[in-house]
Amino acid sequence: MIATSRSLALYGIDAYPVEVEADVSTGLPTFTIVGLPDSAVRESKQRIQSALHNIGVRLPGKKITVNMAPAGRKKEGPGFDLPIAVSILSALGVVPAGSVSRRFFIGELALDGTLRPVRGMLPMSDRARREQHSGLVVPRGNSREAAVPGGQNVYPVDDLVEVIGFLKGEIDLEPALFRWEWNEDAPDNLPDFEDVRGQESAKRALEVAAAGGHNILMVGPPGSGKTMLAKRISSILPPLTPEEAIETTKIHSVAGLLAPDGSLVCSRPFRAPHHTVSDAGLIGGGTVPGPGEVSLAHNGVLFLDELPEFRRNVLEVLRQPLEDGKVTITRAAMTTTFPADFMLAAAMNPCPCGYLTDPSHSCNCTGPKVQRYLERISGPLLDRIDIHVDVAPVGYDDLSSDLPTGEPSSDIRRRVVRARKIQLARFRAVSGVYCNGGMTTSMVREFCPLDDKGKALLKSAMELYGFSARAYDRIVKVSRTIADLTGSADIGSEHLAEAVQYRSVTSGTYFG
């Protein structure tokens, strides 16, 4: 007797439907799975046999063949345990075939028949929604995530016994519902900008970067507060829009990073990989490619502290995602594209000893040594960073004053959110673009017209500093954000001047 159930397989951060057929006949007791299973799927034989045995289903003298179609695509992960078990139960006549064939099943089996959550539930549930079906049966730990896309019945179950009862019509299951509880406030317990004394220009630069999603590089001597400032970026980032939250959650779900019983990633990710990270760790990789740090930082911040300490080839792979907002990974098994639209925040010292720009310390680095140090960061990478800011050491007066400390993050965040709302309205008709930093060249032409005075200012700055065409676009984008922060509909020359200044800080001082 042959029976079929349906399931879903992951492909990058998308999923596709899979038909799981089981043929149970009398013969020598064998259990074969075909249809390009990976080792986790092949091992499901042992889990399924134990689980069925432990709930009292005996398989003596049965020859079982399971086929997963489309047979030409690789199936990975333990999520096929449940659909395979259900197809076998249906083929054995334990559950009615009609109740199985119209439903989707996903879940990993424990040896006693209980169900464990699997990664990648959100993309799979999102894909199932586009199919005609009468329910998606998932482990309880995945139910909140599976319910996010809405528009379909999601049935949470605890174990195989409950699944059998449900399919036989003996148990009623309550479909899981997802309620949007949108909280626009910043997450609690984040480090606050209030703790940072002085550093007004660095804070302003970070505000502009957060408001428009621009890349930022902080250069300064040891102890000047670069790491401290970067760790506070999260506290001023605007809330995720619902579309951004779903995009980000899909990636975290595929990477298996969602909290148990989690549903949506509701705050912007902040990823700070160590400088020993490999290029596969940063960009993504594996035989079946999985997302790397750049994708986990999608719609959030990728913070690279001590930038020159990263290996040069690792930094070079950042060039594609910084330009396109996505990464394409090619492996023997498949080619996958992951979204990777993040705000890069980087920090570094100006020279190996760190004191080149510190007025109170003498720097003992030789010219060639400084040059070798700075050469670790290539021109093309630097060119993609919109805001370069010099973080000078704070003086005794700033640190020791009994005056109230700096402006709290909540005030800065309010301005950032206001500027981001203007941008959301601007890009309403453009899918996938949510902030000025994400504009393409043609969008810069459309949304950022400059007046004659602005054009003249930019022309002289281009000549003076030798900016590239890319730098031109990036300066205009930053000036658009600065204008948005002041609520101005037009880009004025004062906005352009500030944007040019962010670009010129390092070009003269360190990078020649």
Ligand SMILES: Nc1ncnc2c1ncn2[C@@H]1O[C@H](COP(=O)(O)OP(=O)(O)OP(=O)(O)O)[C@@H](O)[C@H]1O
């Ligand atoms: N502006 C500031 N206000 C208050 N405390 C500060 C400030 N700058 C630095 N500090 C103090 O100095 C410590 C070191 O700062 P931080 O680690 O951010 O320096 P850094 O610039 O990253 O140095 P390095 O180049 O060595 O990494 C902070 O944890 C903080 O206690």
Ligand SMILES: [Mg+2]
């Ligand atoms: Mg530091």
